[in-house]
Amino acid sequence: MSHSFPKxxxxxxxxESLATAGYICNExxxxxxxxxxxxxxxxxxxxxxxxxxxxxxxxxxxxxGAPLVRxxxxxxxxxxKAIYEWKYGKQLLYTQLLKxxxxxxxxxxxxxxxxxxxxHTFDDVFFSKEFLxxxxxxxxIDAEGGVVLLVDEIDKADFEFESLxxxxxxxxxxxxxxxxxxxxxxxxxxxxxxxDTRDLSDALKRRCLHxxxxxxxxxxxxxxxRARVPQITEAMTDHLVSFVSKVREMDLKKLPSVSETIDWxxxxxxxxxxxxxxxxxxxxxxxxxxxEEDLTSVIENLVDLLNTExxxxxx
Amino acid sequence: MINAEQFxxxxxxxxxxxxxxxxRGRDILISPADSLVAMEVAGLVGYDDRTLLKNGLGSxxxxxxxxxxxxNEAFEQYFGASSSDKAKNENExxxxxDATDDSPSSQELGEQLSQAMQTQPELAKNLSSELVxxxxxxxxxxxxxxxxxxxxxxxxxxxxxxxxRGQYIRKMLDxxxxxxxxxxxxxxxxxxxxxxEAVQALREQLRNKVRDRVDRAYMVHASGDAEDMLDEALSNxxxxxxxxxxxxxxxxxxxxxxxxLAARHGRVRKRVxxxxxxxxxxxxxxxxxxxxxxxxxxxxxxxxxPQILILCDVSGSVAAYAKFLLxxxxxxxxxxxxxxxxxxxxxxxxxxxxxxxxxxxxxxERVNLKYGGATDYARAFEDFxxxxxxDINRVTTVIILGDARNNNTxxxxxxxxxxxxxxxxxxxxxxxxxxxxxxxxxEMLGVIRNCDVAAECSTLKQLERVIDDLxxxxxx
Numbered sequence: 146m147s148h149s150f151p152k153x154x155x156x157x158x159x160x161e162s163l164a165t166a167g168y169i170c171n172e173x174x175x176x177x178x179x180x181x182x183x184x185x186x187x188x189x190x191x192x193x194x195x196x197x198x199x200x201x202x203x204x205x206x207x208x209x210g211a212p213l214v215r216x217x218x219x220x221x222x223x224x225x226k227a228i229y230e231w232k233y234g235k236q237l238l239y240t241q242l243l244k245x246x247x248x249x250x251x252x253x254x255x256x257x258x259x260x261x262x263x264x265h266t267f268d269d270v271f272f273s274k275e276f277l278x279x280x281x282x283x284x285x286i287d288a289e290g291g292v293v294l295l296v297d298e299i300d301k302a303d304f305e306f307e308s309l310x311x312x313x314x315x316x317x318x319x320x321x322x323x324x325x326x327x328x329x330x331x332x333x334x335x336x337x338x339x340x341d342t343r344d345l346s347d348a349l350k351r352r353c354l355h356x357x358x359x360x361x362x363x364x365x366x367x368x369x370x371r372a373r374v375p376q377i378t379e380a381m382t383d384h385l386v387s388f389v390s391k392v393r394e395m396d397l398k399k400l401p402s403v404s405e406t407i408d409w410x411x412x413x414x415x416x417x418x419x420x421x422x423x424x425x426x427x428x429x430x431x432x433x434x435x436x437e438e439d440l441t442s443v444i445e446n447l448v449d450l451l452n453t454e455x456x457x458x459x460x
Numbered sequence: 461m462i463n464a465e466q467f468x469x470x471x472x473x474x475x476x477x478x479x480x481x482x483x484r485g486r487d488i489l490i491s492p493a494d495s496l497v498a499m500e501v502a503g504l505v506g507y508d509d510r511t512l513l514k515n516g517l518g519s520x521x522x523x524x525x526x527x528x529x530x531x532n533e534a535f536e537q538y539f540g541a542s543s544s545d546k547a548k549n550e551n552e553x554x555x556x557x558d559a560t561d562d563s564p565s566s567q568e569l570g571e572q573l574s575q576a577m578q579t580q581p582e583l584a585k586n587l588s589s590e591l592v593x594x595x596x597x598x599x600x601x602x603x604x605x606x607x608x609x610x611x612x613x614x615x616x617x618x619x620x621x622x623x624x625r626g627q628y629i630r631k632m633l634d635x636x637x638x639x640x641x642x643x644x645x646x647x648x649x650x651x652x653x654x655x656x657e658a659v660q661a662l663r664e665q666l667r668n669k670v671r672d673r674v675d676r677a678y679m680v681h682a683s684g685d686a687e688d689m690l691d692e693a694l695s696n697x698x699x700x701x702x703x704x705x706x707x708x709x710x711x712x713x714x715x716x717x718x719x720x721l722a723a724r725h726g727r728v729r730k731r732v733x734x735x736x737x738x739x740x741x742x743x744x745x746x747x748x749x750x751x752x753x754x755x756x757x758x759x760x761x762x763x764x765x766p767q768i769l770i771l772c773d774v775s776g777s778v779a780a781y782a783k784f785l786l787x788x789x790x791x792x793x794x795x796x797x798x799x800x801x802x803x804x805x806x807x808x809x810x811x812x813x814x815x816x817x818x819x820x821x822x823x824x825e826r827v828n829l830k831y832g833g834a835t836d837y838a839r840a841f842e843d844f845x846x847x848x849x850x851d852i853n854r855v856t857t858v859i860i861l862g863d864a865r866n867n868n869t870x871x872x873x874x875x876x877x878x879x880x881x882x883x884x885x886x887x888x889x890x891x892x893x894x895x896x897x898x899x900x901x902x903e904m905l906g907v908i909r910n911c912d913v914a915a916e917c918s919t920l921k922q923l924e925r926v927i928d929d930l931x932x933x934x935x936x
Contacts, residue, residue: 357528
């Protein structure tokens with residue numbers, strides 16, 4: 146099988162090359178990316194916010210060197226914003242032009258029948274590709290050489306929009322009522338991300354490979370932090386990561402995400418901290434937690450959280 | 461334990477198909493198209509690396525967080541056992557059963573039997589079958605083939621219930637021709653104790669293999685059916701009678717129903733007929749008419765925002781039903797965002813915030829504690845009128861859940877009539893059987909006159925139907 150993405154040819158090489166792009170991933174993620182490239186199927190990435198769903202698509206684009214086409218979904222998104230739109234302004238101008246040129250076209254035709262016949266021989270460009278304004282989905286399948294298409298937060302879009310996506314995702318083609326079906330020139334590597342705010346339709350799910358990214362293990366998160374914040378010391382990373390994983394076990398309104406762990410690590414580096422103590426955590430914790438209630442409940446349990454951590458470090 | 465590997469070594473595709481059937485039995489919907497993808501995936505990643513295979517198949521077959529959990533468990537069950545067997549088989553090539561580990565290997569047993577057969581030509585004649593030869597020489601492959609053939613003969617895949625296991629094991633043993641071994645055992649028992657032991661051990665081995673095969677068939681073909689039967693029974697059982705043990709299953713069932721309902725009645729948007737002009741869609745529509753805008757398009761589309769007020773009787777007799785109604789409607793938050801809940805027995809109070817802030821289970825218990833007691837509809841309606849009557853308008857649906865038994869006091873049905881006159885529709889759900897409506901101190905007959913729909917809601921099925929109808933009405 147020939148793929149359009151030569152860099153995604155084996156699971157191990159994907160893990161490695163994504164790591165060079167700054168995206169540390171586990172074998173599961175790499176396996177799914179490999180399968181998606183090989184089977185030419187879209188990937189539906191689900192998981193809590195901030196675990197690197199969007200980042201995965203970006204990193205894949207970076208690794209393969211393919212351009213990234215991004216479609217951000219929102220309520221009310223429709224085909225004219227996602228797939229194509231007519232350049233109606235130009236079309237209207239064209240009809241104006243046609244009126245002035247009409248006498249030239251009709252020259253010599255006498256009688257209604259002859260005029261209509263003449264009109265039929267005339268090349269119709271009103272609905273033609275020239276007047277088509279491609280939107281992200283059409284751009285993605287129409288590009289020469291593969292691109293990486295990211296359909297972000299598909300769960301935010303309306304239910305009807307999912308149906309629009311189906312044709313693009315399964316056959317890589319777009320049907321335009323006025324023109325017929327436009328076949329894509331290449332098959333893009335497609336990532337759909339979802340925060341699970343609602344159930345997606347079975348039809349959409351069926352067309353995709355599924356990847357559920359959860360919060361990473363301590364070890365993996367440590368590697369991610371070190372890759373993103375190279376200045377941080379190893380001991381500090383271990384502290385930080387196990388602290389965050391304990392916080393995630395608490396009953397909070399919003400659990401800290403990986404990106405927030407990275408933000409916190411960055412702010413700790415800026416503060417020149419070399420170990421976690423109560424004062425430091427209290428003053429910088431708002432990089433990690435975004436709700437007042439969460440902050441207070443973590444600070445209430447801070448002594449416990451830090452203590453168990455020390456024990457773990459000692460052990 | 462299942463030994464999925466034994467026969468299908470040269471047919472991994474069959475094994476994968478069997479695994480898919482196994483998953484379907486576990487409530488994971490897998491379409492033929494999904495199976496095709498799974499085949500392609502397996503073709504790409506191969507069967508050698510288990511984690512790779514698991515990740516790959518998982519991405520093609522499991523489609524939600526819930527399904528991933530089920531898939532992982534099923535994968536371990538299905539492929540886990542076989543791989544450990546494989547490891548074992550490499551070390552000790554013949555012995556698969558743990559139970560026979562201490563006893564002599566089948567080859568030794570076979571030799572003992574062979575000796576006995578040499579001395580007794582009669583016995584040798586009786587036992588001259590391929591199966592016995594295979595058992596004597598410890599030829600796993602031959603035994604496996606024989607077991608599989610027998611399985612097909614007795615059509616083991618039509619097993620439906622766990623209690624049929626014994627029957628199928630017997631049938632398969634008969635089909636295998638185990639009778640000869642049994643007869644031999646009877647004969648040898650008195651004459652040659654050593655050979656008798658050997659025959660018994662071989663029979664035991666065979667029996668274990670057959671049992672494994674039947675168990676596997678049960679897990680693949682029937683365990684799902686049994687679950688379905690239980691689910692079906694539960695959704696038709698009166699909610700008050702479901703015992704603690706099945707509560708968790710009931711909750712799962714309810715979650716599935718709400719998911720289904722939410723998908724069926726997703727948010728419906730309506731085009732409005734006035735407002736701000738949307739220029740580009742209008743021009744686009746106008747293209748067919750040469751740029752003359754016959755059909756103006758408007759910026760906004762509206763979404764219907766039905767408001768639902770639920771009044772739940774949480775007195776002892778009805779509390780169990782109230783719990784499920786509340787669970788149901790609050791799980792539909794997505795499509796019914798403006799739901800307010802009230803609980804009453806004698807006095808009434810709003811519990812929307814409690815239900816929203818706490819996990820539902822705990823919240824409902826707390827509500828029961830606060831508002832539980834003897835029912836007084838008059839007082840409850842009065843409280844409700846002063847709390848929420850002003851908020852009732854023509855998009856409001858009021859749902860009241862109660863048995864309408866008011867201990868022979870005036871239930872103030874005039875207030876109910878007033879509520880009905882103000883709202884879009886008034887539903888009364890009664891967990892009692894229709895036949896007992898109006899009997900004794902039940903005010904149900906008066907209630908029916910004052911509401912739009914009165915329905916029975918003692919089972920999950922009935923509850924689902926009521927809410928389904930409600931959602932249809934709200935969306936049109």
